[in-house]
Amino acid sequence: MFQSLSLRARLSALLGAVLALGLAIGVGLLVLHAASRVRAEADSSTRLAQELVATALDRLHTNPNPSAALQQMLGDVAKLRHVRIFLESNPPGRNAGQNDDRRAPEWFSSLVMPRVNETRVKLDGHGDLTGDLIIAANPADEIAEIWDEIASLTLGGAALGLVAFALISLVASLTLRPVSALADGLERLERGDLEVRFAPGGPPEFVAIAERINALAAALKRLDEENHRLVQRMIHVQEEERRDIARDLHDEIGPFLFAIRAGIGALARRLSTSAPDAAALAADCRRLDGQLAQLQQVNRRILERLRPAALEEMGLAVALEALAQGWREINPEICVDLAMHDFGDALPQEIALTAYRVAQEGLTNVFRHSNASRVEVGVTRDAQNCLLVTLRDDGSGVAATNRDGVGLRGMSERVAAQGGSLSLSSAEPHGALLVARLPLDGSQFD
Numbered sequence: 001m002f003q004s005l006s007l008r009a010r011l012s013a014l015l016g017a018v019l020a021l022g023l024a025i026g027v028g029l030l031v032l033h034a035a036s037r038v039r040a041e042a043d044s045s046t047r048l049a050q051e052l053v054a055t056a057l058d059r060l061h062t063n064p065n066p067s068a069a070l071q072q073m074l075g076d077v078a079k080l081r082h083v084r085i086f087l088e089s090n091p092p093g094r095n096a097g098q099n100d101d102r103r104a105p106e107w108f109s110s111l112v113m114p115r116v117n118e119t120r121v122k123l124d125g126h127g128d129l130t131g132d133l134i135i136a137a138n139p140a141d142e143i144a145e146i147w148d149e150i151a152s153l154t155l156g157g158a159a160l161g162l163v164a165f166a167l168i169s170l171v172a173s174l175t176l177r178p179v180s181a182l183a184d185g186l187e188r189l190e191r192g193d194l195e196v197r198f199a200p201g202g203p204p205e206f207v208a209i210a211e212r213i214n215a216l217a218a219a220l221k222r223l224d225e226e227n228h229r230l231v232q233r234m235i236h237v238q239e240e241e242r243r244d245i246a247r248d249l250h251d252e253i254g255p256f257l258f259a260i261r262a263g264i265g266a267l268a269r270r271l272s273t274s275a276p277d278a279a280a281l282a283a284d285c286r287r288l289d290g291q292l293a294q295l296q297q298v299n300r301r302i303l304e305r306l307r308p309a310a311l312e313e314m315g316l317a318v319a320l321e322a323l324a325q326g327w328r329e330i331n332p333e334i335c336v337d338l339a340m341h342d343f344g345d346a347l348p349q350e351i352a353l354t355a356y357r358v359a360q361e362g363l364t365n366v367f368r369h370s371n372a373s374r375v376e377v378g379v380t381r382d383a384q385n386c387l388l389v390t391l392r393d394d395g396s397g398v399a400a401t402n403r404d405g406v407g408l409r410g411m412s413e414r415v416a417a418q419g420g421s422l423s424l425s426s427a428e429p430h431g432a433l434l435v436a437r438l439p440l441d442g443s444q445f446d
Contacts, residue, residue, distance in 0.1 A: 011169075011172050011176075012165075012169050012172070015165055015168055015169070015172075016165055019161040019164065019165055020161070022157075022161075023154065023157040023158060023161060026153060026157060027150055027153060027154055027157075030146070030149060030150050030153065031111070031112075031150065034111075034112040034143075034146045034150075035111070035112040037142065037146060038112050038113070038139045038142050038143055038146070039139075041139060041142045042083075042137035042138075042139045042142070043137070045083040045137060045138075046083055046119065046135060046136075046137050048083075049083040049085055049135050050119055050121075050135055053085060053121055053133060053135060054121075056073045057121070057123075057133075070123075074086065074087070083135065083136070083137055083138055084134075084135075084136045084137075084138045085133065085134070085135050085136075086133075086134055086136075087131055087132075087133060087134070103140070103144060104140075104143045104144045104146075104147035105147070108143070108147055109140070109143050112143055112146065113139065113143065118134050118135065118136040119134070119135040119136075120132045120133070120134060120135075121133040121134075121135065178198075178206040178210070179206070181198065182198065182206070182209060182210065182213065185198055185213060186213065189213075189216075189217060189220070194217055194220050194221040194224060195217075195221075196217055197214050197217065198210035198213060198214055230413070233409060233410070233413075237410055245302065245306075248298070248302050252298045253295060253298055253299070256291050256292075256294055256295040256298065257295070259291050260288055260291050260292065260295070263284055263287055263288045263291065264288065266284060267281065267284045267285070267288070270284065301326065305360075308322075308323070308356060311352060311353060311356050312349075315347070315352070316340075316347055316352040316355060316356060316379070317340045317379075319352075319356055320338060320340065320356065320359055320377065320379065321338060321340075323356070323359060323360060323363065324336045324338045324363075324377065327363055327367060330367075331367055333373070334366075334367065334372060334373060334374065334375065335373065335374045335375070336363070336375055336377065337374070337375070337376045337377065338377045338378075339376070339377070339378045339379070339380075340378075340379050340380075341379060341380040341381055347387070347440075348440075350418060351387055351418060351438050351440065354414055354415060354417075354418050354420075354436075354438060355379060355387055355389045355436070355438060357411070357414060358389050358391075358411055358414075358415065358422070358434070358436045359377055359379075359389060359391065361408075361410070361411050362377075362391035362411075362434045363375065363377070363391070365408075366391065366393045366395065366432075369395075369396075370393050370395025370396055370431070370432060371395050371396050372393035372394050372395030372396075372431065373394060373395075374393065374394050375391060375392070375393040375394075376390075376391070376392045376393075377389075377390070377391050378390045378391075378392075381440065382437070384439075385439070385440050386420070386437045386438060386439050386440060387437070387438040387439075387440055388435070388436070388437055388438075389434075389435070389436040389437075389438070390433065390434065390435050390436075391432075391433070391434040392427055392431060392432070392433050392434075393427075393431045393432055394427075394430060394431040395430070395431050395432065396430070396431075397426040397427070397430055397431060397432055398424055398425060398426045398432045408422075408424060411436070415436050415437075415438065418438050418439070419438075419439050420436060420437050420438040420439060421436075421437050422434075422435070422436045422437075423435050
């Protein structure tokens, strides 16, 4: 049940329990020491009464009327609070001389009442007096005083405890008020309201929590904006790829298909003549075959850009060599040097594909923008067990527009998805340097 209570209710319950326990301990200590107090007071009063009686009886020898003097003495000592002195032949009531308004409850009196010892004084030999004079303790007034103290302490402590409980509960309520605001703010964050902010206030701990939640909301908003930008970039990249594929289909495959169709039409016309020329037919067939071969090469190049088959079949080294060779054939005036560390088939497919895409995009940028005459591609593993892909050219360097290009952002996001990093900078004395670092699992190379 305690676990289901709110923090405010828990603090109030604990505070009430502490106050009640403190009051109970105080009252218990008074009750515990009440019997010893009553006993000490009774013993002291009895000793004083004995001395008083002894002095008074000594005076009775010189008194002409001892009996009257004794009665006068008994009347005087009847006013004593904690002791009773009486003749055995005329005992008073148990509560004689006590105000009924100050009587303690019977259960309390029975709890603290000491065993009453009576002292007997023989009157024989004191004139015409006979019998015994009884001296007995009467702690009823002392018990009533202790009871009044306990009642006053209980009532005063209860009142003080209630006031303290109310004040502390009010302070706790005001102090914990920011918790409700924080809970409402977190609920708004959960619903997607990233504009929620808290005004720091209250104890330092709550101020720190509010600042952290504000920072969290700001970070979530920033990430949400980045996700929106990323989605837009993904859509843009997809459209760019579609335009590139459409351009390749239109500019490269389209003319070959038109030429093949025209060649087939010419071949059909030759065959429809009464005496077709066999040599001309053979030339047309060879021409069609050459056009089909070129069409296959274009198709292979497009497929290689979309999904490198050599990477899955032969590994990263063979795929990069094929990529470099393709660029050498397209642009023989630019020297492409490739230096590979032999990883065999140990590289994870995702790491290998990312390294291939980095090299592919890097070479594309070099051939399109750098005006370089030489580019060096290196793939190795560094001391931190990371796959290091580097591209260095001797071209015009890095322009500001290239740093923010779609291709570079796409490479950065692809590398970051593998837990790596990508950097592009100008090389000395001229040119550009692209470095991609991809973390590896070292157990794959043991």
